[in-house]
Amino acid sequence: AQSVTQLDSHVSVSEGTPVLLRCNYSSSYSPSLFWYVQHPNKGLQLLLKYTSAATLVKGINGFEAEFKKSETSFHLTKPSAHMSDAAEYFCVVSDLGSGYALNFGKGTSLLVTP
Amino acid sequence: DSGVTQTPKHLITATGQRVTLRCSPRSGDLSVYWYQQSLDQGLQFLIQYYNGEERAKGNILERFSAQQFPDLHSELNLSSLELGDSALYFCASSVVADNTYEQYFGPGTRLTVT
Numbered sequence: 001a002q003s004v005t006q007l008d009s010h011v012s013v014s015e016g017t018p019v020l021l022r023c024n025y026s027s028s029y030s031p032s033l034f035w036y037v038q039h040p041n042k043g044l045q046l047l048l049k050y051t052s053a054a055t056l057v058k059g060i061n062g063f064e065a066e067f068k069k070s071e072t073s074f075h076l077t078k079p080s081a082h083m084s085d086a087a088e089y090f091c092v093v094s095d096l097g098s099g100y101a102l103n104f105g106k107g108t109s110l111l112v113t114p
Numbered sequence: 115d116s117g118v119t120q121t122p123k124h125l126i127t128a129t130g131q132r133v134t135l136r137c138s139p140r141s142g143d144l145s146v147y148w149y150q151q152s153l154d155q156g157l158q159f160l161i162q163y164y165n166g167e168e169r170a171k172g173n174i175l176e177r178f179s180a181q182q183f184p185d186l187h188s189e190l191n192l193s194s195l196e197l198g199d200s201a202l203y204f205c206a207s208s209v210v211a212d213n214t215y216e217q218y219f220g221p222g223t224r225l226t227v228t
Contacts, residue, residue: 036219043116043204043219090157101172102147102217104157 002027004093006105014113019063019078021108023091026072033074034092034102035065044090050074061085086112117141118220120205126226132193135223139186139207145169146188147208147217148180152201163188164210192225200227 007022025031035047048059055067065076074091091105117140127133139146148160150173159172163182174180177195182188192199202224206217 043118043221044206045116045219046216049216101159101162101170103159106156 004105006091006108008108010109012111013081016080019081021076023074025093027095029095031093031095035076036090038088081112083112116218120220120223124224131195135190137188137205143207145208147206148190149204150201195227
């Protein structure tokens with residue numbers, strides 16, 4: 001069975017400081033992993049995805065994530081937070097076992113303070 | 115703007131009623147996905163259609179059904195509504211059926227069942 005766990009439901013950072021949003025997954029197959037962002041009252045937008053190519057994935061708006069198979073993790077990072085980064089972030093896993101349906105984590109709410 | 119449109123934006127209805135949510139995918143996208151986002155269940159994949167055919171099924175209740183029409187727009191029908199069906203319903207589209215490709219999300223339809 002496949003699952004995804006976002007380790008923090010809320011993260012608060014100061015503007016200009018690094019962001020770390022943690023995600024662990026489990027999969028019996030070679031998974032595809034994604035991070036999506038949802039701004040208030042908006043739909044979801046893809047930040048980045050891992051699909052068995054380079055393990056360090058760069059996304060939009062300065063975000064990146066590293067696929068670590070040994071740790072079954074796919075943490076999202078950004079060197080310097082901006083006020084506009086405040087949003088809900090979802091880690092998502094997809095694999096053959098689920099028919100490639102997207103399985104969303106519970107989400108991490110990122111608060112950025114001035 | 116993702117290019118995916120959903121109507122209506124808001125829907126308020128009573129228990130036991132039936133509603134239809136509509137989704138128009140991005141131009142050229144053949145695949146349509148439906149998701150439900152609620153406070154207690156989080157974001158859940160409901161169903162996927164590809165070029166008019168059902169492709170994958172997630173946690174969709176038997177009271178719910180969907181279809182994709184020849185012009186590729188899709189409708190999600192929810193019947194015998196219960197209070198617990200109150201949620202944000204998202205539609206997403208992608209070019210192909212492969213879920214490793216980016217899905218573009220619409221702004222959602224907020225359903226309130228009273």
